[in-house]
Amino acid sequence: MANVIVVGAQFGDEGKAKVTDLLAKNADVVVRYQGGCNAGHTVVVGGKTYKFHLIPSGILYPGTICVLSPGMVIDPKALINEIKSIRSQGLDDSGLKVSAYAHVTMPYHLMLDEAEEASRGEAKIGTTKRGIGPTYADKCARSGIRLEDLLDEEVLKAKLEWLVPRKNVILERLYNLPSLDAQAILKEYAAYGKELAKYVVDTAAVIFQAVQEKKNILFEGAQGTLLDLDHGSYPYVTSSSPSAGGACIGAGVGPTMIDRVIGVAKAYSTRVGEGPFPTEQFGEAGEGLRQTGTAWAEVGTTTGRPRRCGWFDCVLGRYAVRVNGLDCLAITKLDVLDQFDRIKVCVAYKDSVTGKVYKELPSIGSTFQHLEPVYEDLPGWNESTRKVRQAKDLPAKAKSYLEFLSQKLEVPIAIVSVGPERDDTIIIEDPIHGPKRVLVTAPV
Ligand code: IMP
Numbered sequence: 001m002a003n004v005i006v007v008g009a010q011f012g013d014e015g016k017a018k019v020t021d022l023l024a025k026n027a028d029v030v031v032r033y034q035g036g037c038n039a040g041h042t043v044v045v046g047g048k049t050y051k052f053h054l055i056p057s058g059i060l061y062p063g064t065i066c067v068l069s070p071g072m073v074i075d076p077k078a079l080i081n082e083i084k085s086i087r088s089q090g091l092d093d094s095g096l097k098v099s100a101y102a103h104v105t106m107p108y109h110l111m112l113d114e115a116e117e118a119s120r121g122e123a124k125i126g127t128t129k130r131g132i133g134p135t136y137a138d139k140c141a142r143s144g145i146r147l148e149d150l151l152d153e154e155v156l157k158a159k160l161e162w163l164v165p166r167k168n169v170i171l172e173r174l175y176n177l178p179s180l181d182a183q184a185i186l187k188e189y190a191a192y193g194k195e196l197a198k199y200v201v202d203t204a205a206v207i208f209q210a211v212q213e214k215k216n217i218l219f220e221g222a223q224g225t226l227l228d229l230d231h232g233s234y235p236y237v238t239s240s241s242p243s244a245g246g247a248c249i250g251a252g253v254g255p256t257m258i259d260r261v262i263g264v265a266k267a268y269s270t271r272v273g274e275g276p277f278p279t280e281q282f283g284e285a286g287e288g289l290r291q292t293g294t295a296w297a298e299v300g301t302t303t304g305r306p307r308r309c310g311w312f313d314c315v316l317g318r319y320a321v322r323v324n325g326l327d328c329l330a331i332t333k334l335d336v337l338d339q340f341d342r343i344k345v346c347v348a349y350k351d352s353v354t355g356k357v358y359k360e361l362p363s364i365g366s367t368f369q370h371l372e373p374v375y376e377d378l379p380g381w382n383e384s385t386r387k388v389r390q391a392k393d394l395p396a397k398a399k400s401y402l403e404f405l406s407q408k409l410e411v412p413i414a415i416v417s418v419g420p421e422r423d424d425t426i427i428i429e430d431p432i433h434g435p436k437r438v439l440v441t442a443p444v
Contacts (some may be wrong), residue, residue: 002259002432003217005247006330008224009263009320011271012242013300013307015332016264017041017057018417020220022425023262023432028215029065030058031207032222033250034240036073036105036135037082038128039222040301044420051301054079055086055096056220062092065210067203070101071240071250073135074147075110076192098196099203100148106189108167108180109134115175125236126273128302136239147200150193153186160186204252211257219247219258225320226271233368236275244324262414262431263326265317267334267401270307272300276368279310279346286310288339296336296420311344311375314408319361321411327436328429330415331402335424340380343401346373347408378404385418391428411437 004023008014021043024030032039037053043060044050052059054074056066068074083093109131116134117124127133138144143163149156164182171177210217223242226232231243241249244261248254268289271277281289289309290298298307320326337343349358349371357374381395388394394402394416406413414431418424429435 003211003219003253003257004260004262004432005219005221005244005258006262006264007221007244007247007324007326008227008242009265009317009324009326009329010224010269011226011277012222012224013040013270013272014224014264014266015330015417016221017043017052018332018420018422019262019264019330019415020057020218021045021060021422022415023218024058024061024064026216027058027061027064027218029067029207029210029217030056031067031069031203031217031219031247031251032056032072033069033219033247034071034242035222035238036130036132037075037078038130038132038238038302041220041222042301042420043422045422047421050089053082053302055082058218058220059086059091059093059096063095065095065097065206067206067251068096068098068102069203069251070099071246072099072102073105073132073139073240074098074102075105075131076147076150076189076196078130080192080195096199097201097203097206098147098199100146100151100200102147103135103139103144104147104150104189105131105135106145107185108164108171109138111171111177112167115171115177119175124274126275128300130302133239147193147196150189151197151200153190156190156193157186207251207253211253219251221247225323226316228323231323233275236273244326260327260432260436261324262328262330263320263324263411264330264332265312265320266332267337268312269310269316270298272303272305272307277308277310278349278368278371278373279313279344280308281310285340285344289336291336296333311346311373312405313346313373314405315346315349315359315361317405317409318359321409321437326411328412328414328431328434329406329409330417330431331405331413332417334398334402334416335385335418337380337401338382338384338386341382343378343380344375345378345404345408347376348374350374376404386424388418389423389426391416391426394426
């Protein structure tokens with residue numbers, strides 16, 4: 001029995017879905033614990049590409065229980081479309097369980113996400129415009145609508161009669177947008193409730209029962225550590241807690257029930273949306289990493305936006321190891337580096353004002369802008385790793401590159417991905433039962 005959290009160690013899009021998919025083979029329950037349809041999880045099996053936004057990628061294994069937790073925000077229209085899409089692909093949705101307590105993205109959340117972003121001008125966050133921030137804001141303000149409310153028309157009506165006039169004041173007066181009709185929303189969303197009712201349960205109880213039955217539970221993070229509301233590059237973050245601690249809160253499981261935390265990082269870095277990205281590359285290197293026009297291109301799964309690309313950042317990597325308590329790492333997309341003669345890795349930051357050098361992240365707030373990466377320049381291996389299936393067959397320089405990252409982050413690398421397919425993978429150590437990180441860093 002092992003209960004494992006898979007978490008993004010960078011800015012999201014690290015390839016978590018592929019790693020979850022690999023581990024889900026032995027999982028009885030796969031749980032999404034935060035975020036909503038801002039996520040885009042891609043899994044490639046037998047040449048077929050599956051894209052998920054709300055549903056855990058464990059759905060690819062028939063009979064697996066797939067949970068959407070209370071910590072998520074759910075656009076019911078998007079969920080219904082995703083359920084229809086997975087059914088049309090012949091996938092089994094009988095294990096799908098959706099929390100009655102998950103908050104619902106309403107039409108005003110979508111409108112406000114768009115309007116707030118536009119009003120920020122240059123200071124925009126670059127959201128996915130899926131209404132994520134406004135839905136979580138209403139949850140915190142205790143004005144949210146939960147999935148259970150869609151199942152009771154009287155409750156939904158009472159809530160909307162209070163909420164919609166207030167939202168209309170903001171939409172009309174602040175943003176000059178058309179007002180919304182509470183009655184029309186009631187009709188539409190009560191209908192979604194009827195359609196989703198069969199999936200709606202107390203998911204924390206489902207997970208607890210699985211724990212008692214000593215089943216294997218996999219918690220699938222969305223977004224990444226640097227997008228975490230509390231621990232990311234605020235305000236350029238998402239509105240939930242993608243980091244490992246978020247799994248306990250979002251899913252409703254105690255920390256004592258977690259056995260392992262696996263971080264996922266690309267062999268380089270990418271980011272979509274605005275915000276600091278110290279190792280970002282704009283020239284030839286950036287284009288090389290982006291791979292525009294190929295099946296492996298760095299384009300957002302949800303929004304289709306080109307991703308910003310740059311070198312691996314060990315300072316942020318060490319930070320991710322620390323705030324998530326990572327036991328081991330999965331490194332994805334190593335093959336993207338096959339084409340490079342030289343590969344840079346950021347090993348520290350230098351403060352351009354004071355000249356001070358930092359190996360640990362001194363601040364993720366406003367001083368970030370003064371920090372310049374200090375690089376080590378490593379040799380590339382100029383050879384395809386796509387067909388490699390065992391660590392011993394990797395080119396020596398690729399092995400050295402991985403060892404370099406592992407040493408700098410002080411965490412073992414258990415999995416290396418060398419292509420999009422499920423099988424394009426090298427298992428270096430058993431990620432669940434193999435060696436895990438031992439705290440060796442001296443106190444700062
Ligand atoms: P939101 O989550 O739509 O509010 O967007 C907030 C920030 O998180 C923006 O920079 C988005 O680009 C980023 N973001 C949200 N979801 C993802 C994701 O799944 N992958 C990568 N970035 C994301």
